[in-house]
Amino acid sequence: MRVALFVTCVNDAVYPSTGIATVGLLERLGVEVDFPRAQTCCGQPQFNTGYRAQAEPLVRRTARAFAGYEYIVTPSGSCAAMVRDHYPAFGESALGPRTYELTEFVVDVLGVTDVGAWFPYTVTYHPSCHGLRNLRLGDRPRRLLQAVRGLELRELPGAEECCGFGGTFAVKNAEVSLAMGRDKIRNAAGTGAAVLCGADNSCLMHLGGIIRRQDAPLRPLHIAEILGATEEHPYAQEP
Amino acid sequence: MSRTHLGMPSFPPFPEAAGAAVHNATLRANLRHATHTIRDRRAVAVAELADWDRLREAGRQIKDHTLRHLDRYLEQLESAVTAAGGTVHWAADADDANRIVADLVKATGEREVVKVKSMATQEIGLNEALAAEGVSVYETDLAELIVQLGDDRPSHILVPAIHRNRGEIRDIFRAEMGNWGRAARDGLTDDPADLAEAARLHLREKFLRARVAVSGANFMVAETGTLIVFESEGNGRMCLTLPETLISVVGIEKTVPTWRDLEVFLQTLPRSSTAERMNPYTSMWTGTTDGDGPRAFHLVLLDNGRTEVLADATGRQALRCIRCSACLNVCPVYERAGGHAYGSVYPGPIGAILTPQLRGIQSEIDASLPYASTLCGACYEVCPVAIDIPEVLLHLREGVAAQGGKGHRMEKAAITAAGWVLNRPGALAAGEKLLTATRALHPKSPPGAGAWTGGRELPELPARSFRDWWRRNRR
Amino acid sequence: MTVTPPSSPSSSSSPSSRERILARIRAAVAEADDAPAPTRDYLVSHIPDDPAAALDLLHRNLTDYRATVHRITAAGLPRLIADVLEKHGARSVAVPDGLPREWLGATDAEARGDEGPLSARELAATDAVISGCALAIAETGTIVLDAGEGQGRRALTLVPDLHVCVVRAPGQIVASVPLALPRIDPTRPLTWISGPSATSDIELDRVEGVHGPRKLEVVLLLAG
Numbered sequence: 029m030r031v032a033l034f035v036t037c038v039n040d041a042v043y044p045s046t047g048i049a050t051v052g053l054l055e056r057l058g059v060e061v062d063f064p065r066a067q068t069c070c071g072q073p074q075f076n077t078g079y080r081a082q083a084e085p086l087v088r089r090t091a092r093a094f095a096g097y098e099y100i101v102t103p104s105g106s107c108a109a110m111v112r113d114h115y116p117a118f119g120e121s122a123l124g125p126r127t128y129e130l131t132e133f134v135v136d137v138l139g140v141t142d143v144g145a146w147f148p149y150t151v152t153y154h155p156s157c158h159g160l161r162n163l164r165l166g167d168r169p170r171r172l173l174q175a176v177r178g179l180e181l182r183e184l185p186g187a188e189e190c191c192g193f194g195g196t197f198a199v200k201n202a203e204v205s206l207a208m209g210r211d212k213i214r215n216a217a218g219t220g221a222a223v224l225c226g227a228d229n230s231c232l233m234h235l236g237g238i239i240r241r242q243d244a245p246l247r248p249l250h251i252a253e254i255l256g257a258t259e260e261h262p263y264a265q266e267p
Numbered sequence: 268m269s270r271t272h273l274g275m276p277s278f279p280p281f282p283e284a285a286g287a288a289v290h291n292a293t294l295r296a297n298l299r300h301a302t303h304t305i306r307d308r309r310a311v312a313v314a315e316l317a318d319w320d321r322l323r324e325a326g327r328q329i330k331d332h333t334l335r336h337l338d339r340y341l342e343q344l345e346s347a348v349t350a351a352g353g354t355v356h357w358a359a360d361a362d363d364a365n366r367i368v369a370d371l372v373k374a375t376g377e378r379e380v381v382k383v384k385s386m387a388t389q390e391i392g393l394n395e396a397l398a399a400e401g402v403s404v405y406e407t408d409l410a411e412l413i414v415q416l417g418d419d420r421p422s423h424i425l426v427p428a429i430h431r432n433r434g435e436i437r438d439i440f441r442a443e444m445g446n447w448g449r450a451a452r453d454g455l456t457d458d459p460a461d462l463a464e465a466a467r468l469h470l471r472e473k474f475l476r477a478r479v480a481v482s483g484a485n486f487m488v489a490e491t492g493t494l495i496v497f498e499s500e501g502n503g504r505m506c507l508t509l510p511e512t513l514i515s516v517v518g519i520e521k522t523v524p525t526w527r528d529l530e531v532f533l534q535t536l537p538r539s540s541t542a543e544r545m546n547p548y549t550s551m552w553t554g555t556t557d558g559d560g561p562r563a564f565h566l567v568l569l570d571n572g573r574t575e576v577l578a579d580a581t582g583r584q585a586l587r588c589i590r591c592s593a594c595l596n597v598c599p600v601y602e603r604a605g606g607h608a609y610g611s612v613y614p615g616p617i618g619a620i621l622t623p624q625l626r627g628i629q630s631e632i633d634a635s636l637p638y639a640s641t642l643c644g645a646c647y648e649v650c651p652v653a654i655d656i657p658e659v660l661l662h663l664r665e666g667v668a669a670q671g672g673k674g675h676r677m678e679k680a681a682i683t684a685a686g687w688v689l690n691r692p693g694a695l696a697a698g699e700k701l702l703t704a705t706r707a708l709h710p711k712s713p714p715g716a717g718a719w720t721g722g723r724e725l726p727e728l729p730a731r732s733f734r735d736w737w738r739r740n741r742r
Numbered sequence: 743m744t745v746t747p748p749s750s751p752s753s754s755s756s757p758s759s760r761e762r763i764l765a766r767i768r769a770a771v772a773e774a775d776d777a778p779a780p781t782r783d784y785l786v787s788h789i790p791d792d793p794a795a796a797l798d799l800l801h802r803n804l805t806d807y808r809a810t811v812h813r814i815t816a817a818g819l820p821r822l823i824a825d826v827l828e829k830h831g832a833r834s835v836a837v838p839d840g841l842p843r844e845w846l847g848a849t850d851a852e853a854r855g856d857e858g859p860l861s862a863r864e865l866a867a868t869d870a871v872i873s874g875c876a877l878a879i880a881e882t883g884t885i886v887l888d889a890g891e892g893q894g895r896r897a898l899t900l901v902p903d904l905h906v907c908v909v910r911a912p913g914q915i916v917a918s919v920p921l922a923l924p925r926i927d928p929t930r931p932l933t934w935i936s937g938p939s940a941t942s943d944i945e946l947d948r949v950e951g952v953h954g955p956r957k958l959e960v961v962l963l964l965a966g
Contacts, residue, residue: 035733037689041699042726044733051741063737068689074682076642078664082679082686089690161644190599194641196678199718201639203286206722207295207603208641237723301946321784328780335777338767351929357760409952410943426943433944459944463952470953475862491928501900501939501954508896509862519763524779526928530920531784537882541942544803545882548954549934550896556931558859559895570759574766580774 030060032094034102034111034127036229037069043229049256050103050130053145056258057138066093072110076195084118091120094127099137103130103252105159105228113162129159130252131227135168141175146259148178152221153251154212154235156228157190169227169251176254182219186211193234209238217244227251278610280635285604297432298602306596308542309649315544316534325531327653330587333489333522334577340489340522341568347492351554353564358516360571365396367567368481368514372402375512377479383496383503384408385483386424386590387516387569389612390625393481404481405447405473407502409466416443422606422614424592425540430605433457444469470502480506480561484517485589486532487566490525493553494566497536497546507550513561518569520577520586532589535651539591572625581662585620587652592617594646594656600639609636616646620659628667637663692734699732706730786920788881793912796880800915801962803883807937808950809958813911815966823872823906824849826959830904832869836860838894841872845908856894865901871955872906873899876932877914879922883937885909885960886922888930896931905955907935911962 031054035047054061070090071083090111094100100123102108112124134140153173159165173181192198192208199205213235216224224239224246226232236248257263278284288294313319333340345355358364372380380397382388382404394404394415406415413428414421417439421427428436437457444451444465449472451465482503484494494515496503507513523529537546555564577583595601595615606614610632611622619636628634637660646656668675688694706728712720719725731739789795804811814822827835827849834852846853854860854868874892875885885907887893899905909915916922926932939954950956 040733041702042728044729044731044736047733048736051737061741063741065734066692068692068695074686076661076664077678077682078637078661078666078668079679079682080665082682085686085690157641157643157645161648188645190641190643190645192599192641194643197638197641200635201282201285201600202718202721203282203289204600204603205641207289208599209723233726234723237719237725240724241722297945305942305946316785316788318784318788325780325782325784328778331777332779335771335774337771338764341764341767357763359759359762363759407953408943409941413943426946428943429946436944459941459947459949460951462944463941463949467952471866474953475866488928493928499939500941500943500952502952504896504900504933505953508900519767527923528780530923531780533919543807543936545879545884545934545936547807547935547937547940549932551928551932551934553929553931556889559889559931560897568763570763570766574763574770577767578770583770583774 030062031099031101032097033061033063034067034094034100034107035063036102036104036107038230039103042233043250046103046229046250046252049252053143053252053256054101057140057143064093070107070110072107073195075110075114087115087118087120091115091123094123098126099133100127101130101133102127103250105129105156105163105165106230109158109162129163129165129227131169131172132163132165134172141171143172143255145176145255145257146178147176147254147257147263149223150180150182150221151223151225151254152182152184152216152219154184154191154216154224154226155187156226156231159227160188172255173225182221184219185215191231191235193231198234206238209235213238213244213246217246222247224248225251225254277630278632280631281608281639282635284608288605288608289603294430294605295603297430298605301429302596302602305542309539309593309596312538312542312544322531322535323651323653326535326651327587329523329528329531330652333524334520334583334586337519337522340524341519343489344487344492344522347490348554348566351492353554353566356565356567358567358569361391364391364516364567364569364571365393368393368516369397369400371514371565372397372479373400375479378402379477380404380479380481381473381477381506381510382406383480383482383506384411385516386612387483387518388481389421391571393516407470407506409463409500412466413439416440416447420607421612423595424590424613433459433462436462440465448473474505474509477510479512480510482506482513482515484515484521485536486529487517487522488526488529489522491553493551496550499541499547501548504548504550507552508560511561512563514565514567516567516569518573520573536589536591539593539649539651576624579624582624582659584654585624585659587654588617588621589652591651593649593651597645597649599643600641616640616656620656620663623663628670631673634667634672637667696734699734703728703731787918789917796915796917797911797962800878800880800883803880804937804960807883809937809960811960811962813962813964815964819845819961819963820848822961826906827851827870830870830957832904834868836865836868836871836898836902838873838892838898840891841874842892845872856898859895862897862901865897868902870904870906871899871902874908875914877916877922877925878909879916879919881918885935886926887933887935888927896933900954903955904957906959906961908961908963911964
């Protein structure tokens with residue numbers, strides 16, 4: 029099986045390790061991964077801020093870049109939701125049904141929940157809003173995490189509540205955004221987990237920024253990097 | 268002509284007001300406690316009905332169908348109310364409605380009015396308008412009473428005094444009740460039962476002597492001319508039953524076509540609103556009845572910007588709203604910002620889409636409301652008439668961005684510049700290389716990043732982009 | 743999206759606001775998609791069609807919202823009513839037109855008929871009211887009054903502090919709201935009651951007893 033990796037602009041520029049882990053995971057599961065070089069940004073930041081006209085060329089570019097692929101996989105719930113929920117309004121309806129968030133692809137398309145990962149740490153999982161309410165990922169990410177050897181999953185209180193990132197909300201309404209983020213981190217830290225796992229690096233960028241400012245004993249980590257780690261190739265840095 | 272009146276003076280933009288509210292520890296604790304209590308109970312009440320999603324869809328369909336044929340249903344409603352002994356008035360805007368009500372009150376010769384909690388009359392600033400005409404208005408809903416006695420502003424659709432805790436309410440009652448009528452007894456405690464008893468005693472004398480009442484309505488049935496008020500305390504029953512004249516001010520969108528349509532909303536509204544299978548009291552009346560209740564009934568049908576909302580294909584879904592306030596109770600932004608930050612009688616997610624549509628987006632507060640959301644979608648999920656609030660927020664943001672104005676000109680320039688790079692993968696790759704190569708030189712808090720770095724670190728940039736890694740390792 | 747209502751000198755007696763609003767509505771929806779009538783594929787009832795089950799559920803739901811519920815047959819009703827009134831110290835009781843007089847056969851409380859009719863202040867000085875009902879809804883624990891025989895004007899069952907309401911089982915009990923509405927005449931003044939007066943206005947905690955009757959005693963009058 030061959031898939032196109034839709035790495036997303038944030039992962040490309042800021043979190044390449046997530047993209048690399050996604051490639052490693054998919055290849056380990058026997059999938060051939062392609063990276064269409066014409067991809068840049070799906071247009072979500074522009075669209076969500078009210079700049080539809082500025083989003084449009086990026087929507088067209090993305091649609092063209094992935095036109096030839098049957099499966100498009102992305103390690104970002106919010107970018108997958110953008111393609112699925114909002115591209116039709118731009119007249120680009122073909123891409124949505126072929127676009128999968130990573131955990132959705134692994135569980136639903138590959139039919140795998142035990143990906144053979146090894147990650148000997150305590151983890152709590154924050155289900156980001158787009159994955160939870162737009163894509164309806166449900167317990168797929170947690171099922172994948174539960175099957176990881178060595179991993180102890182701690183339930184996150186108030187898990188379904190937004191972390192406060194919200195794209196430009198994080199700067200337009202910084203005070204409320206920070207208040208939400210701090211509450212999320214307090215809940216996560218309260219579980220005693222060493223790792224705060226998510227499936228959207230934009231949320232983790234916000235939470236990670238607060239964690240570092242507070243010097244909280246938590247490491248934000250994308251689920252791809254946990255699922256990508258094995259005993260032969262363990263996660264590089266100890267959380 | 269001024270914009271549509273929503274009963275509030277001008278307010279600072281949302282980020283400013285919300286930013287201040289976030290640091291009010293008492294407010295945060297009050298709101299957190301109240302919203303979490305009700306949201307958990309709502310989830311239980313909704314889970315009792317296996318067909319909830321179908322009821323929600325039927326509610327959406329009924330509302331959409333009504334709005335599509337609203338002219339016809341309003342005419343039918345008018346005929347039915349008139350045939351049942353009521354009088355129907357039409358108010359194009361707030362001034363219109365206030366003048367109609369003031370004239371009706373003055374015609375009775377009375378100088379006092381008891382009021383059932385109503386969003387429509389708050390929206391038009393009726394109390395202030397009547398006060399200007401020398402008419403005293405007594406709010407009778409407990410939370411409205413707390414707001415009125417405290418010279419405060421409502422902060423929640425269902426529970427306007429949600430921002431007050433029991434201790435604050437006791438202090439307001441002790442200090443103010445005596446100035447309006449029967450004083451609270453000495454030694455009033457902060458026990459909610461004690462506070463409710465104080466309200467009972469304070470208001471009872473007003474109910475018994477009231478000759479004129481003003482109400483809103485939750486629904487109006489076009490085929491029968493029946494109005495419906497949902498309530499809990501019995502103050503609504505008092506106002507709807509004891510006075511001789513009843514004046515109901517109701518938004519035109521509160522119409523439903525048939526008596527049978529109530530079977531949906533009688534199931535979805537109480538569970539969404541107070542998380543009850545049914546609220547304690549629901550009153551339904553059709554015109555007037557000899558020997559039972561008011562002898563004169565006036566219905567004031569209020570537009571006040573609703574027809575403008577109706578003209579917007581995306582925005583008109585906001586008119587489905589049945590004012591249950593479930594969206595407020597699940598909203599993480601509302602929970603932290605509080606209702607006052609929304610600068611309108613309609614706070615929370617529904618307010619963020621209703622207020623800018625009713626008032627327009629010219630003022631700073633109104634232009635900031637569509638951005639008062641992370642688009643997390645919790646509001647849409649609980650809405651009993653399936654208003655896609657995030658969708659309408661995005662739609663309104665387009666209008667604000669197109670309008671430009673404070674903060675949006677620079678934003679547009681930045682987004683356009685970024686778009687230029689993002690539409691050229693070669694330029695993007697070069698830019699990423701430049702950024703990562705110089706990352707050691709980046710300041711911890713680069714200029715313009717203050718809103719981010721005020722409480723957060725910026726991410727550390729990687730040694731190379733994914734694009735670069737791919738080129739070296741896969742192709 | 744500027745909201746600028748066209749200026750015009752409308753007055754409350756002028757028909758212009760009416761025509762203006764209707765014209766605006768027609769213009770607003772002229773291009774709108776069709777919106778068909780609802781499909782109504784929701785349930786008619788959430789419980790089995792079984793009178794005993796409905797009775798039990800009504801009992802449970804009434805109790806859940808702090809009404810006190812009794813079950814009795816006709817022979818025991820006067821004694822029960824007398825006991826309930828005595829329990830609350832009620833010495834006077836408002837009696838709606840058409841209430842079966844034998845229901846009050848065992849109580850010493852002063853019966854106050856509404857032929858006068860009773861003024862609001864007289865009602866406020868009356869300790870209790872006894873009424874029948876139009877019907878009761880099991881799923882929601884609701885009693886519906888329609889001001890019919892034995893129920894009286896709305897004020898009667900509102901102002902006194904204790905309301906004793908008699909529901910005939912199984913005849914007056916329906917399972918659900920959708921089954922209730924066809925049996926109710928919307929042109930009558932209606933009051934739906936689900937437990938005693940309550941408020942959630944203080945910290946969203948429910949407290950029973952504000953302006954309406956603070957005590958609701960429901961008597962399920964069983965046949966036989």
